[in-house]
Amino acid sequence: MSVLPTVVKEFIVGDVQADRVVPPSGFTATLTTFAAGAMAFLAIFALALSLATGRLAARWGDDLAHSSTLRISAPEGQMAEQTAAALRLLKTTPGVESARALTAEEQGALLEPWFGPDLPIEDLPIPQLIEIQETQSGYDAAGLRLRLQGEVPGAVLDDHNRWRRPLEQAAGRLRLLGLVSILLIAATTATIITLAANAALAANAQVIAVLRVVGAQDSYIAKAFVRRFTLRALLGAAIGVVAGMAAVLLLPAAQPEGGFLTGLGFQGGSWLLPMLIPPLAGVVAYFATRHAARRTLSELD
Amino acid sequence: MIELDNTAYSYGGGELLSNISLKLAPGSFHFLTGPSGAGKTTFLKLCYGALIPTSGHVRLFDQDVRDMDRDDHAMARRRIGVVHQDCQFLDHLPIADNVALPLMVSGRETLENHSNLKELMHWVGLGNRANALPPEMSGGERQRAALARAVIMSPDVVLADEPTGNVDWEMSQRLLQLLIELNKMGKTIMIATHDMNLIRAAKSQVQARVLRIANRKLQLAGADL
Ligand SMILES: Nc1ncnc2c1ncn2[C@@H]1O[C@H](COP(=O)(O)OP(=O)(O)O)[C@@H](O)[C@H]1O
Ligand SMILES: [Mg+2]
Numbered sequence: 001m002s003v004l005p006t007v008v009k010e011f012i013v014g015d016v017q018a019d020r021v022v023p024p025s026g027f028t029a030t031l032t033t034f035a036a037g038a039m040a041f042l043a044i045f046a047l048a049l050s051l052a053t054g055r056l057a058a059r060w061g062d063d064l065a066h067s068s069t070l071r072i073s074a075p076e077g078q079m080a081e082q083t084a085a086a087l088r089l090l091k092t093t094p095g096v097e098s099a100r101a102l103t104a105e106e107q108g109a110l111l112e113p114w115f116g117p118d119l120p121i122e123d124l125p126i127p128q129l130i131e132i133q134e135t136q137s138g139y140d141a142a143g144l145r146l147r148l149q150g151e152v153p154g155a156v157l158d159d160h161n162r163w164r165r166p167l168e169q170a171a172g173r174l175r176l177l178g179l180v181s182i183l184l185i186a187a188t189t190a191t192i193i194t195l196a197a198n199a200a201l202a203a204n205a206q207v208i209a210v211l212r213v214v215g216a217q218d219s220y221i222a223k224a225f226v227r228r229f230t231l232r233a234l235l236g237a238a239i240g241v242v243a244g245m246a247a248v249l250l251l252p253a254a255q256p257e258g259g260f261l262t263g264l265g266f267q268g269g270s271w272l273l274p275m276l277i278p279p280l281a282g283v284v285a286y287f288a289t290r291h292a293a294r295r296t297l298s299e300l301d
Numbered sequence: 302m303i304e305l306d307n308t309a310y311s312y313g314g315g316e317l318l319s320n321i322s323l324k325l326a327p328g329s330f331h332f333l334t335g336p337s338g339a340g341k342t343t344f345l346k347l348c349y350g351a352l353i354p355t356s357g358h359v360r361l362f363d364q365d366v367r368d369m370d371r372d373d374h375a376m377a378r379r380r381i382g383v384v385h386q387d388c389q390f391l392d393h394l395p396i397a398d399n400v401a402l403p404l405m406v407s408g409r410e411t412l413e414n415h416s417n418l419k420e421l422m423h424w425v426g427l428g429n430r431a432n433a434l435p436p437e438m439s440g441g442e443r444q445r446a447a448l449a450r451a452v453i454m455s456p457d458v459v460l461a462d463e464p465t466g467n468v469d470w471e472m473s474q475r476l477l478q479l480l481i482e483l484n485k486m487g488k489t490i491m492i493a494t495h496d497m498n499l500i501r502a503a504k505s506q507v508q509a510r511v512l513r514i515a516n517r518k519l520q521l522a523g524a525d526l
Contacts, residue, residue, distance in 0.1 A: 020394070020398075021391060021394070021402070021405070021406075023391075023392075023393040024393070206389060206392075207391055209389065210389050210390060210391055210402070211391075211402075211406060212374075212375070212378075213378065213383065213385070213389070214378065214402045214403040214406055214450065215375050215376070215378035215379035215403055215406060215407060215454070216375060216406035216407075217371070217372050217375040217376075217406075218371055218372070218375075219372075220406050297371070298371065
């Protein structure tokens with residue numbers, strides 16, 4: 001981005017003179033600022049969505065790290081025996097790295113959120129859970145099920161991957177959608193600014209003719225319009241970002257239990273990302289207006 | 302500096318101007334006459350590159366107008382001050398800023414030029430109208446402002462299209478004086494007009510050649526004025 005310093009310089013130094021040669025335009029200016037603001041507001045949410053789904057996908061990806069659960073329901077007398085049989089069988093299953101029966105306390109902890117701490121779960125016929133860690137390549141779930149059927153009739157294999165993979169995929173898609181939305185928002189901003197700039201150029205045809213008569217170069221004429229639209233887009237986007245961030249801040253805070261919706265916010269360094277939106281809107285406006293102005297001017301005689 | 306070589310121009314119908322050759326020497330003073338509709342404005346437009354000849358060549362400062370890009374044209378217009386018949390301004394800016402516009406767009410708005418501006422505004426009798434907006438001004442005032450705008454860059458050439466069309470005799474004399482003054486400073490001047498009195502008045506003070514457009518041709522008018 002070698003043009004960026006020039007762009008920034010033109011913002012800061014500006015050319016108040018060049019700006020003055022184009023008559024002020026109250027209402028269209030407000031419309032441009034409003035459109036840039038609305039687009040920035042939407043961009044905030046698209047960005048928040050992308051970041052949240054990104055985090056979610058990463059978390060699910062971790063969980064996917066090859067774990068599954070074997071659940072054994074058996075009459076009380078056979079529980080220990082079937083558990084031992086299942087562990088033995090798992091040890092000899094290719095693709096299973098380790099298998100471990102959860103202790104009564106661990107199972108109690110898992111149930112506590114549902115039944116409360118006071119329930120005497122020791123007295124209930126709770127299934128025994130075996131936690132399985134897979135190797136990188138994983139095991140053949142269908143084959144394992146077949147063998148379990150023969151040797152451990154009370155066992156049910158819960159292959160997490162089955163339902164997590166599509167969820168992870170969905171999260172990935174959502175993130176992609178978020179990114180596509182941001183690109184669309186940028187393109188729409190460019191479109192709106194181009195239309196507004198074209199309208200401004202058409203409305204100021206006489207001004208342009210006069211400037212040409214007195215020897216103004218196209219670049220000078222373009223500058224007057226470019227500066228104006230860039231500043232409007234910057235201002236609008238800044239307002240939109242503030243509004244969007246306020247709205248995100250008002251969302252419920254992210255919970256450790258990690259619901260998807262409660263995670264729709266900015267965390268850590270990603271709080272800085274929205275700050276990029278106004279300068280980006282300015283850059284988009286700069287190039288959109290410059291392109292529109294140069295094209296319009298080059299068609300004149 | 303401005304050179305027409307076998308130039309012809311047509312707006313689409315028959316040729317309006319044919320076979321025109323002319324070399325504007327530096328420091329020369331020309332009048333351009335001819336009946337209304339003869340093509341005086343068209344001729345001047347060829348001279349400052351606003352129109353491209355349909356045949357033949359026009360060279361501005363040794364550059365063929367066909368080879369000039371838009372920036373070249375902008376640069377040429379800084380060296381050729383033009384007073385249009387229907388002078389146009391930026392209606393939202395005071396007339397003083399409009400007169401200073403050529404300086405503004407070429408980045409030459411210096412303090413020295415600023416005092417020149419005041420002087421110039423007085424010269425054309427607009428000293429106390431500096432803050433007026435163009436739409437508030439009379440036709441004559443606009444013409445005087447247009448002349449001031451055309452000369453503020455101290456151009457090499459001044460082309461004026463009926464600059465005295467809307468002003469009274471006294472003011473037209475003053476505008477003429479300004480142009481003669483510029484000519485004495487070495488500027489090349491061409492004035493399109495059908496005001497014979499103006500031409501006579503000038504001839505007593507400056508060596509002016511009179512060109513006439515008749516039958517699509519450019520002719521040098523004799524001493525029969
Ligand atoms: N843009 C144009 N398109 C078509 N015809 C034009 C155009 N401008 C001028 N003309 C015609 O060319 C002729 C000469 O016009 P002009 O150069 O303005 O003459 P003058 O300035 O001597 O009065 C006129 O008949 C006019 O109608
Ligand atoms: Mg005319």
